[in-house]
Amino acid sequence: QVQLVESGGGLVQAGGSLRLSCAASGRTFSNYAMGWFRQAPGKEREFVASINWRDTSTYYSVSVKGRFTISRDNAKNTVYLQMNSLKPEDTAVYYCAAAYLGGTSPHGSAYDYWGQGTQVTVSS
Numbered sequence: 303q304v305q306l307v308e309s310g311g312g313l314v315q316a317g318g319s320l321r322l323s324c325a326a327s328g329r330t331f332s333n334y335a336m337g338w339f340r341q342a343p344g345k346e347r348e349f350v351a352s353i354n355w356r357d358t359s360t361y362y363s364v365s366v367k368g369r370f371t372i373s374r375d376n377a378k379n380t381v382y383l384q385m386n387s388l389k390p391e392d393t394a395v396y397y398c399a400a401a402y403l404g405g406t407s408p409h410g411s412a413y414d415y416w417g418q419g420t421q422v423t424v425s426s
Contacts, residue, residue: 304328304400304415311396311420314388318424322383324398324417332357335404336374336381337413340394340422349408350396351383361406366392388424395419 310322324336337352351362351372360372371384381398399413407413 306398306400306415306417308396308398308417308420311422313423313425316388316390316424316426318388319386320422322396322420324381326379326400331379332376334400334402337399338372338383338396339399339410340396342394347410352406352408353381354405355403359406361408390424390426393422393424395421
């Protein structure tokens with residue numbers, strides 16, 4: 303089992319920045335690809351960003367590319383999502399997910415473990 307705990311969410315004005323963290327425990331973190339997904343009220347969960355287990359490749363949704371950056375620190379068992387130039391449409395609950403020896407899949411079904419989510423609210 304892998305336990306994932308997100309943090310760093312909050313309320314920010316449009317144009318501002320936030321950095322989300324996802325701390326992992328339970329298994330060897332460096333063996334897992336990590337992804338960030340989000341779900342806004344009344345909408346389906348959508349892919350945001352991912353990083354492969356080798357830390358050699360990242361992938362972003364079109365809506366966040368150029369504004370968000372995913373990174374990982376295997377020494378700290380943590381994956382980050384730096385979010386800049388935030389927009390009201392970025393408002394959602396953000397979830398991190400882990401996939402054993404995974405790539406950069408944007409599909410939620412590729413991930414084995416999920417965190418409980420952290421709320422991000424961007425005001426206009």
